[in-house]
Structures are given as C-alpha cells and as structure tokens.
Amino acid sequence: MIERTPLLNFATYAVMIIGAFIVFVPLWLVFVGATLTVREINTPELHFFAGSHLFENLQAAWARGHLGGRLLNSLIMSLGVATGKVVMSSLTAFGLVYFRFPGRMLAFWLIFITLMLPLEVRIVPTYAVAANALWPFQSILDASGLTYLIQMLSGVQVGLEWNLLNSYTGLVLPLIATATGTFLYRQFFLTVPDELLEAARMDGAGPFRFLAEFLMPLSRTNMAALFTIMFLYAWNQYLWPLLATPDRAGFGTTAVVELKLLAPTVSTNGGGTPDWNVAMAGCLIVMLPPLLLVAFMQRYFVRGLIATEK
Amino acid sequence: MEKRATFSMGWLGLAFILPQILLVFTFFYWPTGAAMYWAFTLERPWGGGNEWVGFDNFRQVFADRAYWGSIIRSLIFAASTATLSIVFGLLLAVACDRGLKGYQAFRTIFVWPYAVVAPAAALAFRFIFAPEAGIFASLVKAYPEFWNPAQNGYHAMAMIIICYSWKYAAYCFIFFLAALQAIPRSVIEASALDGAGVLSRVFDIQLPLITPTFFFMLVISITDSFQDSFGIVDVMTDGGPGKATELLVYKIYFDGFRGLDYSGAAAQSIVLMLIMMVLTFFQFRYIERRVHYS
Amino acid sequence: MKLKLLATVAALLLAATASASSAERVKFEMWHGLTGDLGGVVDQVCKRFNDSQADYEIICTSQGSYDNALQNAIAAYRAKKNPTIVQIFDAGTLDLLLSEAYVPARKLMADNGYKINWEDYIPAISNYYANSKGELNSFPFNSSTAMMYWNKDAFAKIGKTEAPKTWEETFDSLKALKAAGYECPMAWNYDTWPIMEQFSAINNIPVATKGNGYQGLDAELAVNKGKFVDMIKTLKKGYDDGLVKIKVPETGATIVQAFANADCQVMLSSIADHGTVTKTQKPDMKWDVAMLPTLAGVERHNSLVGGASLWALQGKTDAEYKGAAAFFNFIAQPESALFWSTNTGYIPVTKSGFEFMKGQGFYDKAPYKGRELAIASLNASAVNENTRGIRLGGFVQIRKEMRDALTDIFANKVSVDDGINSAVERSNVVLRKFEKTYAGKMLP
Helix, strand or coil: CCCCCHHHHHHHHHHHHHHHHHHHHHHHHHHHHCCCCHHHHCCCCCCCCCCCCHHHHHHHHHHHCCHHHHHHHHHHHHHHHHHHHHHHHHHHHHHHHHECCCCHHHHHHHHHHHHHCCHHHHHHHHHHHHHCCCHHHHHHHHHCCHHHHHHHHHCCCCCCCCCCCCCHHHHHHHHHCCCHHHHHHHHHHHHCCHHHHHHHHHCCCCHHHHHHHHHHHHCHHHHHHHHHHHHHHHHCCCHHHHHHCCCCCCCCCCHHHHHHHHCCCCCCCCCCCCCHHHHHHHHHHHHHHHHHHHHHHHHHCCCCCCCCCC | CCCCCCECCHHHHHHHHHHHHHHHHHHHHHHHHHHHHHHCEEECCCCCCEEECCCHHHHHHHHCHHHHHHHHHHHHHHHHHHHHHHHHHHHHHHHHHCCCCCHHHHHHHHHHHHHCCHHHHHHHHHHHHCCCCCCCHHHHHHCCCCCCCCCCHHHHHHHHHHHHHHHHHHHHHHHHHHHHHCCCHHHHHHHHHCCCCHHHHHHHHHHHHCHHHHHHHHHHHHHHHHHCHHHHHHHHCCCCCCCCCCCHHHHHHHHHHHCCCHHHHHHHHHHHHHHHHHHHHHHHHHHHHHCCCC | CHHHHHHHHHHHHHHHHHHHHHCCCEEEEEEECCCHHHHHHHHHHHHHHHHHCCCEEEEEEECCCHHHHHHHHHHHHHCCCCCCEEEEEHHHHHHHHCCCCEECHHHHHHHCCCCCCHHHECHHHHHHCECCCCCECCEEEEEECEEEEEEHHHHHHCCCCCCCCEHHHHHHHHHHHHHCCCCEEEEECCCHHHHHHHHHHHCCCCCEHHHHCCCCCCCCECCCCCHHHHHHHHHHHHHHCCCEEECCHHHCCCHHHHHHCCCEEEEEEEHHHHHHHHHHCCCCCCEEEEECCECCCCCCCCCCCEEEEEEEECCCCHHHHHHHHHHHHHHCCHHHHHHHHHHCCCECCEHHHHHHHHHCCCCCCCCCCCCHHHHHHHCCCCCCCCCCCCCCCCHHHHHHHHHHHHHHHHCCCCCHHHHHHHHHHHHHHHHHHHHHHCCCCCCC
C-alpha cells in the first residue's frame, strides 16, 4: 500500500522509539549490573556505564548454577507447555464453540474458573497430586466403594500410583491446566463467520477436516502469540519447578530456579556475600533463549495473504 | 457463545474437551478442594489434626481492617495496570502494524519485557526508582518529599504499577498485534480504495474488528493482575511501607506460605476467587454485549 | 580371540560389581534455604562429610530461601516424600515443635549410639532450640547474633576510640557525629530483630508473657509497656533530629551497603554480615563490631541467637537416620566449626569449637578479628526467662506487624504509642488463633 503520510509516519516512529527506549532501560541496567564487581554493584548509585567484568561474572554464574543442563531442562519444559497449551486449548475451544451438548456452558465456566486462583495459593496440595497423579482417582474409587468391590470380585487391590516428581510431565501438566489459551481461541473462533462452516460442509468436510484445514490456518497469528506467551510464562516459572524437582543431582531443575539459587541469601540474621553482579550475569544467560525465541517467532506475525472474505 | 452453525454430534464435542477437563480436575479442582477444606477448619501446617470452625476464619478475615484495605488496593492496582498495559500495548501494536520500514526490529523488542523474569525486572526498577540513587536522585536531594517510596504509600504503589505495566504491556502488545495482523489485507485495501485515510482505517475498521481480543485482554489483564503481582511486590516493596502495597495475593501468600496460617490463607483465597468471579461476571454481562463477533 | 573377549568382559563385570558394592552408600537428603555463595559453602560441607566416610552419602539441596525450605518440606512431608534433614529458621520452630513430624535431636543421637556432650553447646544457643527439660530438639547449624557496627574513622573524628556501651552514650556520639558533618550517623531499617528481640534480651526485658512463650501457648506480647516503647521514642527523636536515617532497599541501599560505603557510620546488624562488609567496604575504611549497647544502669544479659537449625523429620528408614546422626556428629566437630566459620560469617555453636578456633589463632587478626565479640555477647550472662529465646506462634506475622507499625511511626502516620499498641493488638490476635489451632497441645 503506497500512501504518503509523512506526519503520521513521523508520529509512528516517535511512538515506537520512545516505546523501545522504555523497554530498553531496565534491560540495560541488568546488563550493566552483570559487568561490575561485587564492590561496585554494592555502591548505592545508578550505574549507567558498563564495567569490565562481564566475562568472569558470566563464567561464575554458569559454573555455580550448572546452567548448561538447566537451560536444556527449561527448554524442554517450556516447549512442552507451549505446545501442549496450543494443542489442547484449540481442541477444547473447538469443542466448546462448534458443538452443542448438555453442560457446555458449565464446562466453559469450570475451565475458566482456573484463572481465578493462582498456583502459589494451592501449591501444597498440588504437590501432593504431583507426587501421585492418580491419587484423586484412587480416592474416588475408595470413597465410592469400588476398590473394595474390585478386591472382592477379583482379589486385586487397586493401588494407583503415578509419581510425576522429577519429570518433565510433572513440570508441564500443572502449568497447562489453566484457561488462558482456551479463552483466547474461544474469542477467535467466535469471530469466524458461519459461512465458512457452511462452505466447508458443502465441501464434504467433517469436524476434523474443518478444524485442520480451515480453522487452523486462520488462527496462525493467534497460535504464534499464544505459543510465545506460554513459552515465556513457563520459562519464568519459579515456585512450581522448585517444588517439583527435588532431585537436583539427578534430574536437575530449571534455569530460573537455578537463577534464584544464585541470588545471595537475604535474611536479617545474616546473609552471604551480596554478589548481585553474578546473579545479574546469570539473569542475562537465562534471559537469552526466550529473547531468541521471541525474535524467531516474529516470522509468524505476518498478515495473512490468503484470506477468506470477511 | 451463540454460534448458529455447529456440528450435530454432541458426544464428539465432549470428546474434544475431555483432556482439558481431566487435567483441570486433577491439577486444579482436586488440590483446590483440599485447600478449601482448610478454610473451614484450623489446619496445622505439619498435619496432625484440625478442628472444624465453620465460618470463623471468614469472620476473622472480614473483621481485619487491613483486609478491606487490601481489597481496595488490589482493585486500584487491577484497574491501573489493565489500563496502562492495554493502552500502551495497543498503541505499540497499531504502530507496528503499519509496517513501516524497520518495524520488525521494534516488533521483536516490544515483546522482551515479558521474557524478563519478574524478580529481575523488579530489581532493575528498584534501582531506577531509588530516591537516593535513581533517576529522581537530584530532585529528591532538593525536595525530599517529592519521591519517597520508602515511606509514601502512594509512591510505592505507583512504582509497582509502573513495573508491572512495563511487563504486561508486552503481553498485551503481542496479542493485539496478532489480532491486527489477522485482519486480512483485502479488507484494509478495500477501505483504502474507498478513500479512508490511515487514522480513519484504524478507528473505523481495525479497532472494531479486534474488539473480541480487546475483551480477552481486559478480562485476562484484570485477572492476571490479581495473580501475577506477587513477584513484583515481593522484590520491590514487601507490601510496604506499612501495608501500602499489600495486595490480596501477596497477603495470602505471606499469611499462608510464610506465616504458616493455612486456614486464614485458604479463607482469603476463597474470598479472592469470589471477588474475581463477580468481576468476571460483570465483564461478561455488560461488556461482552458490545463486542462485535462477526 | 573370543576367550580374550570373554575374559575382558568378565574382568569388567567383576570390577563393576566390586565398585558397585563399595559404592553402596546409604543416601539421605538435606534441604536447606541458603543460596548464592553461602549455598556453595553448604555444598562443600556436605562434600566434606561424604569424603570423610564411605557408608553414607548426604545430598544437599537448596530450596531458595528459608521460607521455601520450610514450605517445601511441609508439602513433601504431607505427600510422604520429605527429606531426612531440613533447615528451619528461628521463627519456624514452634509449628514444627508442636507437630509429630520430627525426631528430637537427643533421641536421634542416642538411638544411633552417639554420645554427644550436650553441655558443650553455648547455653544461649542451645536454649533457643531446647524443650522444657533443656534437651535439644534440633541441631544449631548457622548461628549468629546482632552486633553494632561502628566506623572507627568517624568516631576518631569526634575523639572516641571505643564503641559506646550504653544507648545514652550512643546517641551522644550520634549527635557529635552529626555536628562533625556526617550526614548519616546511624543507618536503620525497621528490623525488629536487633531493636526489639535482642534489645529486650540484653536489657533483661520480656518480649511476651509466659517466659517469652516457653511456658504456654496463652502468652501475650508485652513490649507495649515499658522500655521498648521508650527506645522507639528515642529512635524516632533521633530520626527527627537527623541522627538516624532510614536505609532500606526501596531507598536505594541496605544498611550494610550504606555502612560499607562509609555513607553511614553506625548500624545494627548480624555478625554474619561481618564478611560482607569486609568484602564490599570502601578501601582503607577502618571499622569494627561491638556488642549492642545496654540501657544505662542495666546489667548486660546475653543476647539471642539467630539463624537456623537442622531438624530430622519422621518417615525415613533406620539406615537414613543412621546417616543423619553421622552427619550431625560430623558438623559438631571442632574442625567443622572452623571450616564453617572461616567460609561464612556464622559463629561456632559449641564451646569446644570456639576454643579450638581461638587456639588456631582464628580471631587474632583481620578479616576475622572482632567476631569473638559475638560469642561474648551470647555468653554475657547466664540464661534466664527473658533471655533464653522467643517461642511464639505465628512469629513471622508478628515481626511483620511490628515492622509495619514502625514504618508508619517513622512516616509520621501514627504516634509511637498508638503504633506499637496496634501492632501488639494485632499480634495477640495471631497468637490466639495459633493457640486455638493447637488446642490441647502441650509444649514439649
């Protein structure tokens, strides 16, 4: 589209540059922090200019935090969460929007309510579930008397156990149990005109083909946005991975958890050396993969050329 | 959700939603149920017995003056951060969507705040806003009361709102951009051919078309502001000065996690959930009707 | 060829099984809350234990903070997946004490055949963690106490070569420092540990009724009547006169940073920060620690221990408890105390450990000179009802209520009396709820 709008272009650039500046300043401070010595970072002043100790701080952070393996764990977990979320949310939203069945609204609200209670608040019982993911079902079997019944009939004592601790499954599943993606897709699917479905039907398409060949291509940018956001969300999780990975030597833990462990102990009865410079260096390392992913995902944020007429 | 065209095999729909329902049951409702039980008893952290007290915990929660303050503060926080994040996210998304030369770099940069882990962002902002060492340092030397987040509750609140909105605007930006870019080129071109200028296209075509996303962002921003605020409050202000930045989730976390008052925290959580449900209900009832879906 | 291959395989297998059986160590876990370089030293302590014997292997895992260590241990305990040992900080003591979740230290060592000289522990430290009969429930691990840090250069300028011994002397010095041109004579951060808890113990004042909570769950806070209120009033006046400056992270510097940069000349902080100040101080700055001042005319009593102790949790196998006992025995040795105090700012917890370190010349020169005053502070008197410790439920919340009140007082939102009274009122609500939660439970 060729238009001459120099004033508006100037305004647009101004907005973007100011925005970039506001984004950049805090990130710059983290970078500068990672280049200072212990003494320097503890002098109470705003350090604007980078020091010269970046490399040694990075090395210290990498070694102390075992960051190599941890980054891999984070990567697998975040990819798992992002993919799982994208896939599951689209299927669920599809079911909720395009089918009629009793209890449909109830199902939507049941899923939606998961947004209203943060994980921190229910973390102790969630851990108990992760330690044995089949515990709820075992309890139901026990309470309804089915366990007793099965034992009577076949002599088999039903004892369901599935320990999710120290595993990628345990890291990923509790984090994809929320409603963000489903809500997003629901909004999007509601904007798709009915004519599309009519056209697909006339084409002989059933629900699966409709989903795969018509809806998914249309939701490409939304998918990319959701994937990016869920990856970043999972990457930056701290409380749950800390609890779900007690076996540090074996399975290890995620990068952000290690980052927290790098940070100096802060306590009024005394702490260790406040080497925030090393913690900041660790921060830079841990921040890098998400930043790279964001840069990579940009290619999907392109206006669709193929489009149905809206 | 009134789609006229649907598939008739209801059971298939059930099959589609089953995985998430199962997951949500196992990892949300079951643990939450246990926590809810604690709200009606006096639970000992290490276990070993509890005593049923009915609604006593709730009574105590509402009798606490500080709790009402917490609710008001959380509502203010929610409204301010939602407004700031949505306005700035949308502004940047519209700017990027124009596709001017070099916009790809900006597009990448604007998502970065969400990639920064909350404590690191909070730490950076604490440096920036420190009255004795930050950007206001010289002003503070002259007028000490100009910026005093260590003692002035309003300043402290402003600080956490700005830090949170900085991160969250990136979240809004990415979804708004995705929505804007999902508008097919043909629609824009048609209206341009019709003689509509850039600004009128933005206000008459693009913004109305993304109202579903806008509604999504509104609901999610407000809900998330209740939930994600913990990390930032913890690093920047510890709920201080006094209780000036003690938001609901921070209070729940502090009382339950740190203070080991499981029953009190559980009761507060139920109240939090009810507040959020009411807020969401209002949004769906009164705002969704203005959303153009097709 | 085939025979050779078989022989090699057989030899390898033999070697593998041989090393496997010698590596049949009993593994057990310890969860702690230290991070950063402190976490690194804990890892070294664990490695030293593992290297010192071949029967057990301890696996030490940091949980990121004291709160997280406590909370994660609780979650794990409830799911029956808890570690054998967990590090619990001072305020977390009472909930654990009133539960069935731990194995008392004395019982653990006795059951596993270790003879520990329980009298060897410094009384102020052992009493904090002991039951009513004086028997230790947990092992003191990283202990500290509060000290006054003072800048020798600044005090020299006002003609003093020794730290002030009473609060009255202290405020006189602060006035002189201000007159001499120092903008920040004393840095303060609302922390209740030195100003309420330690202050009360040193001046033989109760913090709560019922022997600071040791004698019953029906204790109430007692600090809103008497000398603590006066102390806060003095501090507030000092603040209004510009003698005391607030230094909290929100202002841009902690009190340790402010002191280490010679911006402020006096601070009240843990002895464990001694190493931090050494590492981050302004070059050539001369400073030292001193015992916290007393009130004029009051006989000095012992200060309180801070930090955390190690608890053994229920639900593990006998072999794991044997390993835990071996570990506790290991860290009680004088050499371990020397290692721990050399690499961290914490102090030795046994008299023999302290004597051993003195014998090695540990306290003779920088950077460790001055830390012996912490021990002196803990040993300043025999332990009594007001000085053996504080055992109150919901103590984390009580500390927060007091801190919030102090913040409001110094922001001139409320008067000293009203602020403290309100904090005590709210704290008593917490205490009553705690009492109700553990109704019928006797304090061990």
